[in-house]
Amino acid sequence: MTARSFTDRDIHLALDGELPEDERAAYQMWLEANPDMKAKSLRFAADNAALRNLFAGVLEEPVPSRLVTAVNGDGPRRKQATPWWRMAAAAALLIAGGVGGYLAGMSGIGMGADSDDRMAQLAIAAHQTFAADKNRPVEVDGSDQAYLTGWLSKRTGLTLVAPDLTKNGFTLLGGRLVPANGSTAALMLYADAEGNRISVYVVAEGTERSKGTFTLASGGPEAVYWQDEGYGCAIVGTLPPEQMGVVAKDAYKQLIAGAGLARS
Amino acid sequence: MRSAVMDEKKAAILQEIPRLRRYARALLRDRDSADDLVQDSLERALVRMDNWRTGESPRRWLFTIMHHLFIDQMRKVSRRGEASILSLDATEALATPATQTESVASREIVDALQQISPDRRAALVMVAIEGFSYAEAATMLGVPAGTLMSRIARGREELRGLLDDQARRRAIRIVEK
Numbered sequence: 155m156t157a158r159s160f161t162d163r164d165i166h167l168a169l170d171g172e173l174p175e176d177e178r179a180a181y182q183m184w185l186e187a188n189p190d191m192k193a194k195s196l197r198f199a200a201d202n203a204a205l206r207n208l209f210a211g212v213l214e215e216p217v218p219s220r221l222v223t224a225v226n227g228d229g230p231r232r233k234q235a236t237p238w239w240r241m242a243a244a245a246a247l248l249i250a251g252g253v254g255g256y257l258a259g260m261s262g263i264g265m266g267a268d269s270d271d272r273m274a275q276l277a278i279a280a281h282q283t284f285a286a287d288k289n290r291p292v293e294v295d296g297s298d299q300a301y302l303t304g305w306l307s308k309r310t311g312l313t314l315v316a317p318d319l320t321k322n323g324f325t326l327l328g329g330r331l332v333p334a335n336g337s338t339a340a341l342m343l344y345a346d347a348e349g350n351r352i353s354v355y356v357v358a359e360g361t362e363r364s365k366g367t368f369t370l371a372s373g374g375p376e377a378v379y380w381q382d383e384g385y386g387c388a389i390v391g392t393l394p395p396e397q398m399g400v401v402a403k404d405a406y407k408q409l410i411a412g413a414g415l416a417r418s
Numbered sequence: 419m420r421s422a423v424m425d426e427k428k429a430a431i432l433q434e435i436p437r438l439r440r441y442a443r444a445l446l447r448d449r450d451s452a453d454d455l456v457q458d459s460l461e462r463a464l465v466r467m468d469n470w471r472t473g474e475s476p477r478r479w480l481f482t483i484m485h486h487l488f489i490d491q492m493r494k495v496s497r498r499g500e501a502s503i504l505s506l507d508a509t510e511a512l513a514t515p516a517t518q519t520e521s522v523a524s525r526e527i528v529d530a531l532q533q534i535s536p537d538r539r540a541a542l543v544m545v546a547i548e549g550f551s552y553a554e555a556a557t558m559l560g561v562p563a564g565t566l567m568s569r570i571a572r573g574r575e576e577l578r579g580l581l582d583d584q585a586r587r588r589a590i591r592i593v594e595k
Binding site: 162163166167170171172197198201202204205206208209212213214215217218220221222224225226308309 | 428431432435436437439440443444450453454456457460461464523524527528531542543545546547551552567570571574577578581
């Protein structure tokens with residue numbers, strides 16, 4: 155019986171269960187006769203076991219809901235029918251009319267709920283941290299908007315657009331992810347020619363429908379926000395109130411339209 | 419096609435998600451980037467449901483879709499020079515509690531795995547972690563069996579070399595103190 159000669163390539167075959175049954179005994183003898191090859195085989199087997207152990211835990215992790223939604227939803231989320239509450243939010247906004255009246259009349263509404271205050275506070279905190287950073291305010295710049303919004307959408311679970319605020323004098327610097335109240339929010343930053351910066355904070359969080367303006371007791375930037383079940387956004391800046399209202403409303407309308415929600 | 423067949427197919431796909439997540443995590447390391455890849459794969463699978471023959475296990479079909487997306491993504495990253503953004507994500511992931519509990523040894527293996535070329539990494543992970551046969555892996559990766567074998571052999575050699583380097587560096591650091 156002439157046993158075929160083995161090479162280190164057979165170490166891989168043996169390790170991966172690809173060595174034919176009738177060659178295994180001869181392979182073992184070859185290993186015993188070649189200590190280097192045996193050492194190599196033991197080392198590869200150990201690395202293999204380490205790799206397998208390292209990722210074994212992933213199978214036990216709860217499956218993120220966005221992945222279940224990707225399968226069970228009727229196709230990709232962005233093609234879903236408009237949820238009623240977003241239509242209602244959009245409609246309410248259109249009815250609100252003049253921005254001055256809107257800001258004056260709405261700032262108190264919905265303030266009983268804590269979640270919107272919390273969202274506004276987080277949006278202001280994010281604005282204060284990142285808009286103030288002259289050199290690196292954003293993580294991904296605005297030059298490739300499709301990439302930016304694709305990334306932010308995926309991470310927040312929303313269909314996001316970067317509102318075009320050029321007619322208000324603001325251009326997109328870019329965006330980043332920031333912490334929200336238990337999830338992740340998208341922060342998009344804009345600057346005008348004078349160097350004023352505003353930020354658009356969007357998160358898939360919210361409990362009940364509310365809208366308003368929010369400023370910290372200590373002063374500083376103002377947040378104009380909208381919230382509904384599962385959706386919240388806040389536009390933050392230090393512009394004069396009238397201008398702030400115009401920019402915020404423009405941004406909000408585009409966000410809603412971009413999500414396919416304003417065609418009611 | 420809102421039918422019982424459709425629901426059955428969806429249920430079969432749902433069952434594969436843990437496996438898909440594990441494969442993606444080994445390929446990309448960062449948990450969110452890995453889940454992004456899984457989500458992209460599932461979305462693509464759903465629009466191409468007709469390509470999946472009834473009765474066939476969805477596993478190989480889904481892994482094939484994911485592999486194509488992974489390779490596309492790797493090409494885009496190198497073309498656009500966005501590696502810095504991705505590696506930044508990976509660095510940030512180290513700060514999360516889940517990865518903080520990783521031991522030094524396991525972090526070294528994950529790091530080493532990430533340094534292997536994407537083609538070799540995919541081949542090695544499919545066989546060594548996912549337990550596919552050479553024939554199955556070669557089909558899913560769309561390469562001849564010989565190519566698959568050499569990718570696995572080189573991938574293992576490379577991994578071993580990287581781990582040895584890390585161990586050596588660690589030893590030097592200890593001596594320097």
